[in-house]
Amino acid sequence: MTAITNHLPTAELQALDAAHHMHPFTTGDELAAKGARVITRAKGVYLTDSDGNEILDAMAGLWCVNLGYGRPEMGAVAARQMNELPYYNTFFQTTHVPGIALAAELAELAPGTLNHVFFAGSGSEANDTNLRMVRTYWAEKGQPEKSHVISRKNAYHGSSMGSGSLGGMTAIHSQGGLPIPGIHHIGQPDWWAEGGDMTPEAFGLARAQELEAKIEELGAENVAAFIGEPVQGAGGVIIPPASYWPEIQRICRKHDVLLIADEVICGFGRTGNWFGSETMGIEPDIMTIAKGLSSGYAPIGGSIVSDEIAAVINATEFNHGYTYSGHPVCAAVALENLRIMREENMLDHIRNVAQPALTEALTALGTHPLVGGVNQSGMMASLPLTPHKESRASFAGNAGDVGYMCREHCFANNLVMRHVGDRMIISPPLVITPEEIDIFATRAKIALDATYKDLKAKDMLKAAS
Numbered sequence: 001m002t003a004i005t006n007h008l009p010t011a012e013l014q015a016l017d018a019a020h021h022m023h024p025f026t027t028g029d030e031l032a033a034k035g036a037r038v039i040t041r042a043k044g045v046y047l048t049d050s051d052g053n054e055i056l057d058a059m060a061g062l063w064c065v066n067l068g069y070g071r072p073e074m075g076a077v078a079a080r081q082m083n084e085l086p087y088y089n090t091f092f093q094t095t096h097v098p099g100i101a102l103a104a105e106l107a108e109l110a111p112g113t114l115n116h117v118f119f120a121g122s123g124s125e126a127n128d129t130n131l132r133m134v135r136t137y138w139a140e141k142g143q144p145e146k147s148h149v150i151s152r153k154n155a156y157h158g159s160s161m162g163s164g165s166l167g168g169m170t171a172i173h174s175q176g177g178l179p180i181p182g183i184h185h186i187g188q189p190d191w192w193a194e195g196g197d198m199t200p201e202a203f204g205l206a207r208a209q210e211l212e213a214k215i216e217e218l219g220a221e222n223v224a225a226f227i228g229e230p231v232q233g234a235g236g237v238i239i240p241p242a243s244y245w246p247e248i249q250r251i252c253r254k255h256d257v258l259l260i261a262d263e264v265i266c267g268f269g270r271t272g273n274w275f276g277s278e279t280m281g282i283e284p285d286i287m288t289i290a291k292g293l294s295s296g297y298a299p300i301g302g303s304i305v306s307d308e309i310a311a312v313i314n315a316t317e318f319n320h321g322y323t324y325s326g327h328p329v330c331a332a333v334a335l336e337n338l339r340i341m342r343e344e345n346m347l348d349h350i351r352n353v354a355q356p357a358l359t360e361a362l363t364a365l366g367t368h369p370l371v372g373g374v375n376q377s378g379m380m381a382s383l384p385l386t387p388h389k390e391s392r393a394s395f396a397g398n399a400g401d402v403g404y405m406c407r408e409h410c411f412a413n414n415l416v417m418r419h420v421g422d423r424m425i426i427s428p429p430l431v432i433t434p435e436e437i438d439i440f441a442t443r444a445k446i447a448l449d450a451t452y453k454d455l456k457a458k459d460m461l462k463a464a465s
């Protein structure tokens with residue numbers, strides 16, 4: 001067996017990757033032809049690739065490395081836990097200290113009566129748990145027909161059969177027979193793209209009222225739950241108008257429909273509070289967590305559920321769980337992540353330092369001729385690109401071509417800024433400093449200028465009619 005190390009030439013690593021490694025959400029053949037960028041190490045907000053480039057990661061990996069990379073405390077805790085108890089399960093009347101401590105900590109952090117945690121290995125798994133749990137909850141209460149779940153188009157809740165069905169992405173639904181039965185999708189609160197001439201407030205209300213219409217169509221006695229991200233992440237950092245969530249909450253209460261807040265991105269500081277539900281002023285019955293729970297240092301997710309739901313589920317045998325539910329090493333790493341966040345007053349850093357600096361940088365980028373506006377909630381933001389600011393027009397060519405172009409310019413300038421369609425997406429590590437935000441802004445401006453120049457040269461600065 002060859003030893004494969006950082007010291008192999010980049011081309012060799014890329015060839016082995018192309019030969020044997022299948023990538024998520026990627027056209028493998030295209031990537032193989034181009035060669036994947038090999039990331040070899042990371043520290044703070046910077047990644048280093050196999051050619052020695054230092055890349056500013058304005059996406060915190062996949063929205064998860066909230067603490068930044070390379071925190072030695074995290075590695076130390078993982079090593080200690082591996083030596084003490086690398087694994088034990090929680091299925092058969094056993095438990096372990098990291099699982100106990102993390103569940104207790106999450107119960108304390110989570111708002112309201114959300115005092116009980118069912119662990120999973122990821123956000124997708126946790127949402128699969130939620131789907132089975134809400135259906136089981138109503139069945140145990142003698143209403144097995146109350147089983148339908150309503151979500152939104154363009155939502156992202158994971159890519160397993162259950163969570164991919166809960167999500168509302170057409171690209172995911174187009175493969176593998178999704179969505180599974182009993183899941184329905186209403187319109188998303190994306191005023192920028194879909195609000196037309198309505199005010200954001202009126203549009204937010206109208207989109208929330210689609211929930212009531214759908215519940216009435218299905219019959220409230222058949223609807224178990226509604227699921228939504230407080231701020232849609234993968235869909236394009238879509239921040240709903242202020243009118244949206246209070247109306248959703250009102251409708252769920254009125255029709256006795258459980259509210260599941262998917263906090264996988266919004267949780268653990270991203271929006272400036274511990275949870276996005278607090279930022280949006282909602283009181284969910286279940287919260288899905290993952291990503292920032294461990295800052296991505298170890299794979300762990302879960303569902304934090306209310307006293308009421310736990311009382312019903314705990315009264316029966318819930319035939320559900322994962323080998324790695326509450327994995328002791330992952331739980332220990334998550335606990336250390338939360339300890340550091342508290343000790344370093346991460347919420348204060350976000351509110352008083354990072355968020356204002358990001359607002360300033362984005363406001364300046366917002367004056368760029370290609371940037372139609374600035375959407376920001378705490379430390380997640382999007383910059384929709386447009387050929388015409390006033391009308392919020394989309395480009396005449398294929399949706400996403402311009403965003404892709406801009407992302408490639410970012411990458412070439414050692415900046416990770418993602419695109420969703422023609423929207424540029426930012427979700428940096430929460431520890432980012434104002435100086436690092438300046439570097440982000442400088443590189444982003446270079447990429448926007450280069451994109452603008454390309455569009456002019458290729459005569460692509462045209463609005464779709």
Ligand SMILES: *Cc1c(COP(=O)(O)O)cnc(C)c1O
Binds near residue numbers: 157158
């Ligand atoms: C990433 C994500 C998930 C899925 O989490 P995985 O750990 O990738 O399975 C679910 N919900 C939201 C909102 C996400 O952003």
